[in-house]
Amino acid sequence: MTDQIRAISSPKELRARIREGRFTGPTAGHGGEALQANLVMLRGEDAQEFLRFCQANPRPCPLLAVGEPGDPSLPSLGDIDLRHDVPRYRVWRDGELVGEPTDIADLWTDDMVSFALGCSFSFEDALTRAGIPVRHQDAGRNVPMYRTNLATRPAGRFSGPLVVSLRAMPAADAIEAISICERFPLAHGAPVHIGDPAQIGIEDIHTPDYGDAPDIRPGDIPVFWACGVTPQAAITTAKPALAITHAPGHMLVTDIPSSHAERRLTGVHPA
Amino acid sequence: MTDQIRAISSPKELRARIREGRFTGPTAGHGGEALQANLVMLRGEDAQEFLRFCQANPRPCPLLAVGEPGDPSLPSLGDIDLRHDVPRYRVWRDGELVGEPTDIADLWTDDMVSFALGCSFSFEDALTRAGIPVRHQDAGRNVPMYRTNLATRPAGRFSGPLVVSLRAMPAADAIEAISICERFPLAHGAPVHIGDPAQIGIEDIHTPDYGDAPDIRPGDIPVFWACGVTPQAAITTAKPALAITHAPGHMLVTDIPSSHAERRLTGVHPA
Structure with missing residues (x-):
């Protein structure tokens, strides 16, 4: 049973419910004042090219955090497991959208790199x-x-x-x-x-x-x-063998206060 | 003889020439990087009302400096004598423009207050x-x-x-x-x-x-x-017995760097 109606103000509680499959809806209005992020995950060479794409296009792709290859955590943004902690994902194969699962543990690989991007x-x-x-x-x-x-x-x-x-x-x-x-x-x-x-x-x-x-x-x-x-338009152009993103409106909810988007996050870690 | 063609980059030299009556033209392009200012001078009660007008309307009337009554200097903006140091003035009586002299020493009174306002x-x-x-x-x-x-x-x-x-x-x-x-x-x-x-x-x-x-x-x-x-439009509405302003384009050239308009000048004095 999901419980998406009542606003959940704690980002940790919200992610726990998402992780347990009890929250699968859009995240707007949830997580209190916590920063929400767009998410892109790519493998190997695709990830290296996409990192360069983000650095060349900071207005559409403002990088909040980049994961270590194969590591599904993003410690600078909170106690996050990217295999479970987004309420709905999109899976792209060769640039085509092939599914919208609520968990991607079965797709995670040891060369996968995650990109958390700022959101409006x-x-x-x-x-x-x-x-x-x-x-x-x-x-x-x-x-x-x-x-x-x-x-x-x-x-x-x-x-x-x-x-x-x-x-x-x-x-x-x-x-x-x-x-x-x-x-x-x-x-x-x-x-x-x-x-x-x-x-x-x-x-x-x-x-x-x-x-x-x-x-x-x-x-x-x-x-x-x-x-x-x-970035999703760029994925349809680049046609990587596998890409995973959040589904529109179903964002990664972090432990960082939303106000932190007012400056570069370098060196900022959640309490 | 005036010498308004060659750009005069030193604000002190420019004001000296203006004071001597050798420069009577527009100031754009002169004074190097020095801040230029709009000028308004009013007497007694008129000055008190105008000060409140500036404080209520900071976008059109950003106050750089206000003189002491009867004092024609503005020490926070440079070694300035407002009776001589503007290349062309406008004199307004009862809200009507009555003259455009190059010196207003004969109009100065011991209750006159000067207002220097930021300029575009x-x-x-x-x-x-x-x-x-x-x-x-x-x-x-x-x-x-x-x-x-x-x-x-x-x-x-x-x-x-x-x-x-x-x-x-x-x-x-x-x-x-x-x-x-x-x-x-x-x-x-x-x-x-x-x-x-x-x-x-x-x-x-x-x-x-x-x-x-x-x-x-x-x-x-x-x-x-x-x-x-x-403010000149407000003078035509208020119709003070006497008002003196700079003539359009004939600004007060200060010793303050133009970049100082980037922040409030409180406490900033020229070297």
């Missing part, structure tokens, strides 16, 4: 605290996401379009949002575009490539952030 | 260093300025519309410009509006209320900053 939840919390509307949250929808005509910097076989998320808001809020998000380099940082969607290759803003349709009010200006779905 | 030159230098186009500078024109439907916070008789300056640029540059200018609270700080001019009451962006027509390129987004002309 951190800056959305900061926007909400500043009184800036986050319309998809207010509407209980997923954030709208779009493939753009902006290219990532290739590394090995990893390349592809930058995927962006949209948050529409009044212009004065957009200016404040830019100032706030500049302080969150580990949560995609400042936006990558503002205003005319066509300038970055988005033909119909009302039809996103991922997520739900946007709620755009009169007087709103569209603001676009680099998005953590970008 | 500081952040324009920072934008240029970041490779962001400042189109009116490139075209050798004045920045376009507009009265808006945004109201300042009144203080005593001082009130009126916020005046904004426009810099149009590509969206990615606009995002970076917002991040940069956020760091310059003493140079009007972050923009106050971006995108649709009609939202802040600007009907025709090609016909500014002050300055020259804008150079807007395809793909540019308009970005609007609070402007140091706002």
Whole structure:
């Protein structure tokens, strides 16, 4: 029996329930103020190329932590076992999505390397605290996401379009949002575009490539952030024999406070 | 004989020439990296009300320094004599512009208070260093300025519309410009509006209320900053018996490095 309705504020308790298979839903609203992360796991040479891809593309792929080969823990982010601690995974073979299991212990190998990447939840919390509307949250929808005509910097076989998320808001809020998000380099940082969607290759803003349709009010200006779905687009391009990611919205919940995304985490360890 | 063609990089030398009446032109491009300031001088009760107006409206009126009543020096900004050290002044009586002298020693009174306010030159230098186009500078024109439907916070008789300056640029540059200018609270700080001019009451962006027509390129987004002309608009509303300001573009050149506008100047004195 799962118990996904009531908010679970302790990240340790939440991960324990996930590990036991009692929590398999989206993690938004759970884990209190804990930092949540996008997750990518790759083997051998694929992992080396992807690490270079992240370092070349820090806006869409802000690296929070990289695991040691074959080690499913990420001690700098908490008492984590990546074989069990994400509520739902995605398994990709040769760039094709082949399954969405709730545990990947049977797929773990001794050359697998994990990558935890910052996520927009951190800056959305900061926007909400500043009184800036986050319309998809207010509407209980997923954030709208779009493939753009902006290219990532290739590394090995990893390349592809930058995927962006949209948050529409009044212009004065957009200016404040830019100032706030500049302080969150580990949560995609400042936006990558503002205003005319066509300038970055988005033909119909009302039809996103991922997520739900946007709620755009009169007087709103569209603001676009680099998005953590970008690595999944790069996986479909690179076609590694095996890749494992989190399923959208089903994030890795860490023990790090969300506010830590405001600066580089180097040397920061949870209490 | 004036000698305004060659750039004078030393602020002390520039002020000496201004004091001697040998330099009466605009100060842009002169004084090296020295901070330039808007200047307002008022008497008695008018000065007290204007000080409250500045404190209530820090975006258009960022206070660098306030003089002691009757004292024409501003020691925190340099070896300055405000009766002579601005290349051209404006004299306002009952809110009407009545003259543009190059010296105001004969108008100085023992209850006159001076206000030095931050100026956009500081952040324009920072934008240029970041490779962001400042189109009116490139075209050798004045920045376009507009009265808006945004109201300042009144203080005593001082009130009126916020005046904004426009810099149009590509969206990615606009995002970076917002991040940069956020760091310059003493140079009007972050923009106050971006995108649709009609939202802040600007009907025709090609016909500014002050300055020259804008150079807007395809793909540019308009970005609007609070402007140091706002206090002059407030003077025409308040109609003080006597007010003295700098003439547009003919700024007070200080001994403070321009970079000091990046933080509050409290306690900072020139060497």
